[in-house]
Amino acid sequence: MEAQQSAGMSDLAARLTKRLADPYSDRNLVFSPLSIYVVLALLAAGARGKTLEEILRALGALSRRELEDSVARLLDGPLRDRSSEPGGSGPSVAFACGVWSDLTQLLKPAFRDAVVGRYRAEASSVDFRNDLKQAVRQIDAWAAAATGNLIQSAVPPGAVHRKTRLVLANAIYFRGKWDVPFYESSTKNRPFYRQDGTAVDVPFMSNYDRHLIAEHDGFKVLKLRYKSGARYMSMCIFLPDARDGLASLLDKITSSSPAGFLREHLPNSKVSTGKFGVPKFELSFDSSLDGVLNDLGLLIDADLSEMLED
Incomplete structure (x- = not known):
């Protein structure tokens, strides 16, 4: 059910x-x-x-x-x-x-x-x-x-x-609250690339921990967990490899069974990250x-x- x-x-x-x-x-x-x-x-x-x-x-x-x-x-x-x-x-x-x-x-x-x-x-x-x-x-x-x-x-x-x-x-x-916190002292401006190819400098949060990341053909998936007691709650970010690849990534997600696609592509193991950043945003x-x-x-x-x- x-x-x-x-x-x-x-x-x-x-x-x-x-x-x-x-x-x-x-x-x-x-x-x-x-x-x-x-x-x-x-x-x-x-x-x-x-x-x-x-x-x-x-x-x-x-x-x-x-x-x-x-x-x-x-x-x-x-x-x-x-x-x-x-x-x-x-x-x-x-x-x-x-x-x-x-x-x-x-x-x-x-x-x-x-x-x-x-x-x-x-x-x-x-x-x-x-x-x-x-x-x-x-x-x-x-x-x-x-x-x-x-x-x-x-x-x-x-x-x-x-x-x-x-x-x-x-x-x-x-x-x-993030399960692995981001610290304000580590937040730096970096370029964020938009759909039209232009870039704008925005604050990126970063830390140096291991993270749940999966790499697939043409895109990566990051899973950021929140502190939530016994059951995890997460934010999942799907990032196309190509700067203009958002439309094709949406097609992949929505063309078959979305629930199955998400289950199959979400990360389940942590990896070490080097240069890691997540943009702060308000939508x-x-x-x-x-x-x-x-x-x-x-x-x-x-x-x-x-x-x-x-």
């Missing part, structure tokens, strides 16, 4: 990446497949007929119950906050879902039960029709509280209006996924009639 969940999420991530990479090839791209997976699972709780079938197929699940169990395993496993566990060295994790309906239309009892009881989401009513600004402030305040004020605005301009009847949102916050990205999800065969003439009372 967990392998099927991993495969479903990896496949969704690969399909989204392929759709987003080309139109945004001239800028940084960052998104959370996990967040999109969970929001689509929330939609499934209120969908029926062909729409429900499409969502289940896209997420690699056979039923709503299977989706609920998958999300529950995530909440009780990788998404559990570990900062307050003995030793206090585990990552700080916050993962929250919210559903806001307009005051004029209440959530159907079965949908509310699924949202609150099984997905552990917040369910509230706001006044989109008569006080749109206050409704947006309430949703933004929820996102800020859930992410330690890292996300100040969860509602992009123009995303909701006075005819909006329902908003579903997800927010995730993660802060962890931001915003985009509408409506067209992308439609391209994937989702939410076209969607039947979401199990969400709201008539």
